[in-house]
Amino acid sequence: MNSLRRVTRARETGILLAFLLVVIVTTAKNPAFVFSPDGFRDLLVTPMLVLLIAVGEAMVIITRNVDLSVGSVIGLTAYTAGTLFKYTDIPWPLVALIAVAGGAVLGAVNGLLISIAKVPSLVITLGTLYAFRGINVLWTGSNRINSTDIPNDFQGIGTAQLIFIPVITVIAAVVLVLAAWYLRNIRGGREFYAIGSDPDAANLYGLKVGRRVLLAFIVSGTLAGLAGVLYVARYGTVDSQAGSGFELQAVGAAVIGGVAIFGGVGSVWGAAIGAMLLLTINRALPVLGIQDFWQQAVVGALIIGAIVLDRVLALRQARRLTVMEDSA
Amino acid sequence: MSPAPADSSAHALELRKVVKTFGAVVALRSGTLALDNGSIHALVGENGAGKSTLVKIIAGLYQPDSGEFLLNGEAVGFSSTAQAKAAGIAVIYQEPTLFPDLTVTENIFMGRQPLRSFGRIDRKAMHTEAIALFDRLGVRINPDRPARGLSIADQQIIEIAKAISLDARVLIMDEPTAALSGVEVDRLFAVARSLRDEGRALLFISHRFDEVFALCDVVTVMRDGSYIATEKIADTDVDTIVRQMVGRDVADLFPKQEATIGDVVLDVRNLTSAGIFDDITFQVRSGEIVGLAGLVGAGRSEVARSVFGVDGYDSGAVTLAGTRVPGHNPAAAMRAGLALVPEDRRKEGLVIGASVAENLTIAIRQRLAAGGLFITGRRENEASRVWASRLEVKSSALDAEVGTFSGGNQQKVVLAKWLATEPKVLIVDEPTRGIDIGTKAEVHRLLSQLAGEGMGILMISSELPEVLGMADRVLVMREGRITATIDRKDASAESVMRAATGAAA
Numbered sequence: 011m012n013s014l015r016r017v018t019r020a021r022e023t024g025i026l027l028a029f030l031l032v033v034i035v036t037t038a039k040n041p042a043f044v045f046s047p048d049g050f051r052d053l054l055v056t057p058m059l060v061l062l063i064a065v066g067e068a069m070v071i072i073t074r075n076v077d078l079s080v081g082s083v084i085g086l087t088a089y090t091a092g093t094l095f096k097y098t099d100i101p102w103p104l105v106a107l108i109a110v111a112g113g114a115v116l117g118a119v120n121g122l123l124i125s126i127a128k129v130p131s132l133v134i135t136l137g138t139l140y141a142f143r144g145i146n147v148l149w150t151g152s153n154r155i156n157s158t159d160i161p162n163d164f165q166g167i168g169t170a171q172l173i174f175i176p177v178i179t180v181i182a183a184v185v186l187v188l189a190a191w192y193l194r195n196i197r198g199g200r201e202f203y204a205i206g207s208d209p210d211a212a213n214l215y216g217l218k219v220g221r222r223v224l225l226a227f228i229v230s231g232t233l234a235g236l237a238g239v240l241y242v243a244r245y246g247t248v249d250s251q252a253g254s255g256f257e258l259q260a261v262g263a264a265v266i267g268g269v270a271i272f273g274g275v276g277s278v279w280g281a282a283i284g285a286m287l288l289l290t291i292n293r294a295l296p297v298l299g300i301q302d303f304w305q306q307a308v309v310g311a312l313i314i315g316a317i318v319l320d321r322v323l324a325l326r327q328a329r330r331l332t333v334m335e336d337s338a
Numbered sequence: 339m340s341p342a343p344a345d346s347s348a349h350a351l352e353l354r355k356v357v358k359t360f361g362a363v364v365a366l367r368s369g370t371l372a373l374d375n376g377s378i379h380a381l382v383g384e385n386g387a388g389k390s391t392l393v394k395i396i397a398g399l400y401q402p403d404s405g406e407f408l409l410n411g412e413a414v415g416f417s418s419t420a421q422a423k424a425a426g427i428a429v430i431y432q433e434p435t436l437f438p439d440l441t442v443t444e445n446i447f448m449g450r451q452p453l454r455s456f457g458r459i460d461r462k463a464m465h466t467e468a469i470a471l472f473d474r475l476g477v478r479i480n481p482d483r484p485a486r487g488l489s490i491a492d493q494q495i496i497e498i499a500k501a502i503s504l505d506a507r508v509l510i511m512d513e514p515t516a517a518l519s520g521v522e523v524d525r526l527f528a529v530a531r532s533l534r535d536e537g538r539a540l541l542f543i544s545h546r547f548d549e550v551f552a553l554c555d556v557v558t559v560m561r562d563g564s565y566i567a568t569e570k571i572a573d574t575d576v577d578t579i580v581r582q583m584v585g586r587d588v589a590d591l592f593p594k595q596e597a598t599i600g601d602v603v604l605d606v607r608n609l610t611s612a613g614i615f616d617d618i619t620f621q622v623r624s625g626e627i628v629g630l631a632g633l634v635g636a637g638r639s640e641v642a643r644s645v646f647g648v649d650g651y652d653s654g655a656v657t658l659a660g661t662r663v664p665g666h667n668p669a670a671a672m673r674a675g676l677a678l679v680p681e682d683r684r685k686e687g688l689v690i691g692a693s694v695a696e697n698l699t700i701a702i703r704q705r706l707a708a709g710g711l712f713i714t715g716r717r718e719n720e721a722s723r724v725w726a727s728r729l730e731v732k733s734s735a736l737d738a739e740v741g742t743f744s745g746g747n748q749q750k751v752v753l754a755k756w757l758a759t760e761p762k763v764l765i766v767d768e769p770t771r772g773i774d775i776g777t778k779a780e781v782h783r784l785l786s787q788l789a790g791e792g793m794g795i796l797m798i799s800s801e802l803p804e805v806l807g808m809a810d811r812v813l814v815m816r817e818g819r820i821t822a823t824i825d826r827k828d829a830s831a832e833s834v835m836r837a838a839t840g841a842a843a
Contacts, residue, residue: 195457195458195459196457196458196459197449197450197451197453197457197459200440200444200448200451200459201448201449203437203439203440203444204437204440204444204448204449206439207437207438207439207440208435208436208437208438210435211435211436211437212437213419214399214419214435215419215448215449216418216419216420216421216423216449217420217448217449270439274437274438274439274440275439327484
C-alpha cells in the first residue's frame with residue numbers, strides 16, 4: 011500500500027504517463043510508430059545516447075552543478091574512436107575502452123577545474139564546451155570518418171539485438187539501473203543529494219564535497235564517452251560536429267524528468283524518462299502532422315511546464331506539511 | 339596565576355590561552371576553557387565576547403593562531419569539522435543546518451548510515467533507529483518527512499538526535515534554547531542531564547541566567563575575547579556573573595558631546611510584524627542619540643528595516659517630522675529624511691566593485707544629475723570630496739575600488755553615502771562591528787557631532803560600552819518587544835543586561 015502510494019505520488023510517474031500518452035496517440039494515428047520492426051527499434055534506440063548523458067547530467071545537477079560540455083565530449087571521443095579504427099589495428103573493444111576512458115579524463119578536467127579553482131560549473135563547462143569542440147575542429151578539419159573505416163563487427167552493435175531488445179538499449183538500461191542503485195542505496199550516492207541540497211551544510215557535516223563533485227563530473231564525462239562510442243556504432247560517420255547540441259537536450263531531459271536545477275532533488279529514472287519523452291516527441295510531432303517550426307516550441311513548453319509543475323508540487327507539499335503540524 | 343587548573347589529564351576537553359584573529363580584528367584574545375566528563379559547563383558573555391569563535395575552534399571550523407587545545411589530555415588540532423566529529427565532538431549550532439530536501443532520517447544519518455550487504459544502506463534499520471532516538475528525546479517528528487519547513491525547535495531536536503546517535507563524548511550547545519518553547523526546554527534539559535549522567539561532557543551557551551543556574555554545574559565567563567573566570571554554579575550568583583561579563587569603566591571611553599535635545603523627529607507607534615516584533619513604540623528627538631540594545635536575535639535590526647521600509651510591517655505607524663512615512667517604501671523614507679546604515683555593509687551598504695565616489699553619490703544621483711539625466715565624473719567627485727574629507731576616508735583617490743578598503747574605511751564610506759542625503763534621522767545598525775579601535779573612536783566622534791548639529795540618531799549596538807557611552811536614552815529589546823527604556827543617568831551595564839536577558843531582577 012505504502013509503496014503503491016509512493017509510486018503514484020512520484021514525480022517520475024507523471025512523466026512516464028506523458029511519454030505513454032505520446033506513444034499511444036501517435037500509434038493510434040499511425041500504427042507503424044510502434045508496430046513495425048523499424049518503428050519499434052527507433053522508439054527504443056533513438057533516445058539512448060541522450061538518455062546516457064542525461065543520467066550523467068542528472069547526477070551532476072543533483073549536486074547543484076551543471077555539465078554543458080557533454081556534447082563536445084561526445085564529439086571528441088567519437089572522433090577518437092573513429093580515428094583509431096581508421097589508422098590502427100587496435101581491436102574494437104580496446105578502442106571503445108580508450109574512448110570511454112578519454113571521456114572520463116575530460117570529465118575529470120571539468121571536475122578538477124571546478125573543485126580546485128572554485129569557479130561555478132556553469133562557467134567552467136561553458137568554457138570547455140567551446141574548448142573541447144575547438145580542439146575537435148582543429149584536429150578533424152574537414153575530414154570525416156566513414157562507415158567503411160569502421161570494422162563491421164563493431165558497427166554490428168548499432169543494429170544488434172538481444173532477443174528482441176536492441177543492444178544499445180540494453181547497455182543504456184544497465185547504466186541507468188547501476189546509477190539509480192548507487193544514488194539510492196550507497197552512502198556516497200546519498201551525499202550527492204546532501205551536497206546539492208545545501209553545500210554549506212555538507213561542509214559542516216564533514217562530507218567530502220570536492221571529491222563527490224569531481225566524481226559526478228567524471229561519471230558525466232565517462233557516460234558522454236560511452237555515448238561517443240555508441241554514436242560511432244549507430245551512425246557510422248563522424249565529423250567535427252558530432253554530438254553538438256546534445257548538452258542542452260541532456261539538461262532538458264533532466265529538468266523535464268523532475269531533477270531540480272538547484273540540486274538536491276530528482277532521480278536518474280526521471281532524467282531517463284525525460285530523455286525518452288523529449289526524443290520521442292521530436293519523432294511523434296511529424297507523424298501527427300505538426301509543422302516543423304512548432305516542434306522546438308513544444309520542447310520549450312515541455313521544459314517550462316515541468317518547472318512550473320515542480321514549483322506547484324513543492325508549494326502544495328509545504329502547505330500539506332504545515333497543516334499536518336497544526337493538527338498535530 | 340594561570341586561570342586554568344594545572345591538572346590537565348582530568349579534563350575531557352581543554353583550551354588554554356587560545357588566540358584567533360581575522361586580519362586586524364582579534365576575535366579571541368585568550369580563550370581558556372576546561373570541560374569535564376559528567377558535567378554541564380555554562381559559557382556566558384556579552385555578544386562579541388568570543389564565545390562563538392571559541393565554539394568554532396572546538397568544532398574544527400577555525401584553526402587557532404596560538405594556544406593549546408587538549409582532548410583527554412592530548413594535544414589535538416583539527417583542520418576540518420570531520421576530524422572534530424571523529425574525535426567525538428558534536429556541536430549544535432544556534433541555527434541548525436539541515437539538508438532541506440532530504441528526509442529527517444537521512445539528515446540524522448548522512449554519511450554514516452547503517453549498512454547491509456554490498457554496502458547498501460539499511461533503510462529499515464535507519465528508520466527504526468531514528469524512531470528510537472526520537473522516543474528517547476520524547477518528541478514526535480515524522481522521520482520520513484523532508485527537513486524543509488521544520489520549525490527551528492524541531493531542527494534543533496534533529497541536531498541533538500544526530501549528536502546522540504554519534505555517541506559524541508563532548509556536546510557543545512550554542513544557545514539551543516533560544517527558539518524552544520518552555521515545554522521543549524524542559525525536555526531538552528532532561529535529555530542534557532541524562533547525557534551528563536552517562537558521563538559525557540556538555541558545554542551550554544546561553545544568555546538566560548535562569549537556565550544556566552537550573553541546568554549547569556560550572557560556569558565560565560568571557561569578556562572581550564578573553565577568559566575572565568570559572569566558578570562552580572553553587573559558589574556564584576547572577577550579580578557576580580553580570581559584573582564579570584561587563585566589568586569595566588565605560589564612561590571614559592566614549593566622551594559624548596552635549597547636544598541640545600529638541601522636538602520629536604521620528605515617531606514610531608505600535609509597530610508590529612507578526613512573529614518578528616510586537617507593539618514597538620518609541621520616539622527620537624532632534625539632537626538625541628537613542629541606543630537600541632538587546633541580544634542578537636531580539637529583533638532590533640528587523641525593527642530598523644521596517645521603519646526604513648526595506649521590510650513591511652503589519653500594523654502601526656512611522657511619522658517623521660510630522661509626516662506619515664508610508665510602509666515598505668525605502669525611496670519614500672529617504673525622501674522624508676530617513677537614512678539607514680545597515681548591519682552587513684558588504685552586502686547591503688556598498689557596491690563593492692564600484693569606486694568610492696560612485697558609492698558616496700549613489701543615494702543622491704538624482705540631485706546630482708545635470709538636467710536630471712547625466713552624471714559627470716566631476717560632479718560626482720566634487721560631491722563626494724566634501725564628505726570623504728569630513729569623514730577622513732583614507733583614500734588617495736576617490737576612484738579606488740571600495741572592496742579593497744579596510745572594514746573601518748568601508749563603514750565610513752557607507753556613513754558618508756547616507757549623510758550626503760542630509761537626513762533628519764539616521765539609523766545606524768552596529769556602526770562599529772568589526773572595525774579597529776581607532777576608527778571606532780572616529781565613528782563615535784562623528785555620530786556625536788551629527789547629533790550636536792540636530793540630527794536624530796537611532797543606534798543599534800550589541801556592544802554595551804558603546805550604547806552606554808553614546809546614548810542619551812537606551813531602549814532594550816528582548817524577543818521582539820521593548821522591555822525597558824532607560825535614561826542615560828540610570829543606564830548601567832547591569833540594568834541593560836538584565837532587561838536584555840530577562841534575568842529575574
